[in-house]
Amino acid sequence: WYQRRVREAVVSTQSTGILKYYGSILPVFTQIESEEHKIMLLQGLAETVQCSITEEDAALCLDGIYALLLTYLPENPPTEDEIEDPPSLNFSALECLLYALNRTASQVPTFLKEESRMTEVSPKLSFVLRCCTCFAKRLKGSSIGDDTSDKVKLKTKAYKTCNNTKELVRVSPLLL
Numbered sequence: 001w002y003q004r005r006v007r008e009a010v011v012s013t014q015s016t017g018i019l020k021y022y023g024s025i026l027p028v029f030t031q032i033e034s035e036e037h038k039i040m041l042l043q044g045l046a047e048t049v050q051c052s053i054t055e056e057d058a059a060l061c062l063d064g065i066y067a068l069l070l071t072y073l074p075e076n077p078p079t080e081d082e083i084e085d086p087p088s089l090n091f092s093a094l095e096c097l098l099y100a101l102n103r104t105a106s107q108v109p110t111f112l113k114e115e116s117r118m119t120e121v122s123p124k125l126s127f128v129l130r131c132c133t134c135f136a137k138r139l140k141g142s143s144i145g146d147d148t149s150d151k152v153k154l155k156t157k158a159y160k161t162c163n164n165t166k167e168l169v170r171v172s173p174l175l176l
Helices: 003-011 015-031 035-048 055-072 091-105 115-141 152-170
Strands: none
Touching: 015 035, 015 055, 035 091, 055 091, 055 115, 091 115, 091 152, 115 152
């Protein structure tokens, strides 16, 4: 029901009001207890930034998106190329946040030109890219086929989310 309301609000109002709302909840986002609600909010944010947004609209929530992305990225990623046991990453949240950041940051070009942001996030994004590749290989190697079981559907969705996240990292202007 929440996603439907966000879509209706996006269609019926300007994105400015919705982005103001997201700008106000992003700083306290980690206080939301339900992972399901968090993902729904992030999906709504990603859908909202698909609309035509101005530089002023993007600036309303850009800092919050960036700060929240940092909470979902690994703290100190290892530097080795091969990842034997990738850490648990929330690829759904990363997918939504990377999309929202790439979309809103494209409206505020000065945001990504700060070198401190680039040096802070680039190694973490490189690590996420390696994790996505490793995880996608594992999922592809498992039984993703024509079976209609819920487990296969879940694996297929995870594989698609992982690949979407990988592509969003690749096109991210924060990746050096």
